[in-house]
Amino acid sequence: MITFEHVSVQYADAPAHSLHDVTLEIPEGELVLVVGPTGSGKSTLLRTINGLVPHFSGGTLTGRVAVDGLDTAEHRPRDLATVVGLVEQNPSSTFVTDVVEDEVAYGMETMGLDSTTIRRRVEETLDLFGLTPLRARALRTLSGGQQQRVAIAALFAAGPRVLVLDEPTSALDPVAAEEVLASLHRIVHDLGVTVVLAEHRLERVVHHADRVVLVDEGRVSELLDPAEAMLRSQIYPPVVGLSRLVGWSPTPLSIRDARRKAAALREALGTSAPRPVTDLRVIGPADAVVATGVRVVRGGRVVLDGVDLAVARGSVTTLMGRNGAGKSTLLGAIAAQHRLAGGRVRVGAEGIDPHTRSARERVRTVGLVPQQPELLLYADSVAAECAAADHDFGAAPGTARGLLDRISGGIEPAVHPRDLSEGQRLELALAVILSGSPEVLLLDEPTRGLDYGAKKRLGEMLTSLAAQGTTVLLATHDVELAAEVADRVVILADGEVVTDGAAREVLASSPAFAPQVTKVLLPQTWLTVAEVAGALARIA
Incomplete structure (x- = not known):
C-alpha cells in the first residue's frame, strides 16, 4: 500500500538528514505506529506519504515514495487527496469552514459527491467520533481536543484509503483519546483503511497497533511486532517500564495483560507503602x-x-x-x-x-x-x-x-x-x-x-x-x-x-x-x- 525505496530527506541549512535511506513497505489495512524521540524525523516521514515533503515543506527528497502505486514526487498532495489524508499536530490550521458539520462535509463537497451521500456520511462520521452534540458549534469555540476530533473526522469522511495522523491524541483527555483510537481500530479492521500515526503517549496507543516502526536520528527500522518494538525502543510507556523492572515475559502492552502478571508484585509491595503525602511546598505567607x-x-x-x-x-x-x-x-x-x-x-x-x-x-x-x-x-x-x-x-x-x-x-x-x-x-x-x-x-x-x-x-x-x-x-x-x-x-x-x-x-x-x-x-x-x-x- 505504502512503499519507501531508499528515501532520504534533507532540509536546507540542516546539519544532517531528517530521513536517511528509508526502505519500508506498509501493507493495506493495518494500524502502524511510528515511535521515536522528539525531532527524530517522525513528522517528516509522515509528510512524505501525502507529498507535503518535498512539494510544500522544501528540502531535497531522494529515493521513491509510492502510495497505492502513485509516486508522491510525480503527484502533488491535491492529486493524492482521494487516496491519502493527513492530520497534522495543529489541526486548527487546516480548517476551512466555521462550523463543525460544515467542516466534516467540506472535503466531500470539493470531491463533487451528491448531497444524499454527503448527508449520510456526515451523520455516520459525527456519530463515530462522538461529535453529534457539537455539530452546530463554531470551530473557534471548541477546545483544542475537540478541534482535533473534528479534524480527524473531516479527514475520515472524505473516504481516503490511507489516514496519516501526527500526534492524534495529544490534545485529548484520556476518555476521548480512547474513543478516537477505538474508532480508528474499527475502521482499520472493519473497513481495511490503512492508518499510520505518530504518537508520544504510547500508553494510549501501543496496544492498538498492528505494527510499530522505530525512528531515531532519521533512521527507520523495519516493521516490528509491538512487544518486540517496546523491548528495542529507548521510548516506552510506564506499563513496559514496570515490566522491565520486574522481568515479566512476554512484555504486556495493556493494563489488562499487566494486571494478570502483577499478583506477585502486589504481594511483595504489600509489606511496603507509598511514601505519605507531604504538605504542599509553601514558601512565603500567601x-x-x-x-x-x-x-x-x-x-x-x-x-x-x-x-x-x-x-x-x-x-x-x-x-x-x-x-x-x-x-x-x-x-x-x-x-x-x-x-x-x-x-x-x-x-x-x-x-x-x-x-x-x-x-x-x-x-x-x-x-x-x-x-x-x-x-x-x-x-x-x-x-x-x-x-x-x-x-x-x-x-x-x-x-x-x-x-x-x-x-x-x-x-x-x-x-x-x-x-x-x-x-x-x-x-x-x-x-x-x-x-x-x-x-x-x-x-x-x-x-x-x-x-x-x-x-x-x-x-x-x-x-x-x-x-x-x-x-x-x-x-x-x-x-x-x-x-x-x-x-x-x-x-x-x-x-x-x-x-x-x-x-x-x-x-x-x-x-x-x-x-x-x-x-x-x-x-x-x-x-x-x-x-x-x-x-x-x-x-x-
Whole structure:
C-alpha cells in the first residue's frame, strides 16, 4: 500500500538528514505506529506519504515514495487527496469552514459527491467520533481536543484509503483519546483503511497497533511486532517500564495483560507503602494565585461558572478534566487573556489584578505558555528568538539559550522555529517565558509533542522551579506527568471545580485519570515506576 525505496530527506541549512535511506513497505489495512524521540524525523516521514515533503515543506527528497502505486514526487498532495489524508499536530490550521458539520462535509463537497451521500456520511462520521452534540458549534469555540476530533473526522469522511495522523491524541483527555483510537481500530479492521500515526503517549496507543516502526536520528527500522518494538525502543510507556523492572515475559502492552502478571508484585509491595503525602511546598505567607467566583462567557456560552481556586506559592498544581471543561479558559483568565464576566483574580506576592495591568507590567508576575507555542515565536532562528527574549525581559545575555539547553537537551541555534517539531517549539516557547522569571508559570498542555525523555526533563525543571518558589499551574491531559510532578490536582467539569485535593488521593481514586502503574497495582496507590522501584529496593 505504502512503499519507501531508499528515501532520504534533507532540509536546507540542516546539519544532517531528517530521513536517511528509508526502505519500508506498509501493507493495506493495518494500524502502524511510528515511535521515536522528539525531532527524530517522525513528522517528516509522515509528510512524505501525502507529498507535503518535498512539494510544500522544501528540502531535497531522494529515493521513491509510492502510495497505492502513485509516486508522491510525480503527484502533488491535491492529486493524492482521494487516496491519502493527513492530520497534522495543529489541526486548527487546516480548517476551512466555521462550523463543525460544515467542516466534516467540506472535503466531500470539493470531491463533487451528491448531497444524499454527503448527508449520510456526515451523520455516520459525527456519530463515530462522538461529535453529534457539537455539530452546530463554531470551530473557534471548541477546545483544542475537540478541534482535533473534528479534524480527524473531516479527514475520515472524505473516504481516503490511507489516514496519516501526527500526534492524534495529544490534545485529548484520556476518555476521548480512547474513543478516537477505538474508532480508528474499527475502521482499520472493519473497513481495511490503512492508518499510520505518530504518537508520544504510547500508553494510549501501543496496544492498538498492528505494527510499530522505530525512528531515531532519521533512521527507520523495519516493521516490528509491538512487544518486540517496546523491548528495542529507548521510548516506552510506564506499563513496559514496570515490566522491565520486574522481568515479566512476554512484555504486556495493556493494563489488562499487566494486571494478570502483577499478583506477585502486589504481594511483595504489600509489606511496603507509598511514601505519605507531604504538605504542599509553601514558601512565603500567601497564595500566589487566588481566583474568586471567576465567570467567563465566550461565544454566548458560559465556559467558567463561579470558579474558586487558591494556589500555594511554590507548588505544582495540575488542572485536569474532559475536553471543553474550561481548563485553558481558566489559565487564560488568570493571565488576563480572557475578559471576566464575573469574579476576580489576584496573582503574585503583591496580589495584583492582571486584568488592570498592561501586558508589559504583568509579564514578570505571570507567564503563560499556550497550547500553540508558535504564537510566542516571531524571529527567524532559534538563536534570534533567545536573544530577543533576553532583550525583552532584561535578562543577562544567554539566559534563554541556557534555559533551552536545560529543557531540550540541545536545539541547533540556526534553525528557523517553523522547522522545529511541535515538541521543540514548545520547549523554545517555555524557555522564552522562563527568561522573564515570572512568579507564576502557567502551561497549557505542555507535553504535546514531547517524548518521555523530554517530558522527564520538563518535570524535573518544574519541580526545581517550584522548590525555588515559582508557582506552577498547568492544564494537562497527561496523567503520567501529573503523577510525576503534581502536589495537587484540580478536576474541572462543565466550567466548575468538581474535585480538588492531594495528587495521590485524586489520581488513585479516578477511573479516568489514574496513571498506568496505579491501574495495574490497584487497590494499592502507587503512581509511578520510580516509586515502585524505590519500594522494591527498600524491601530488598
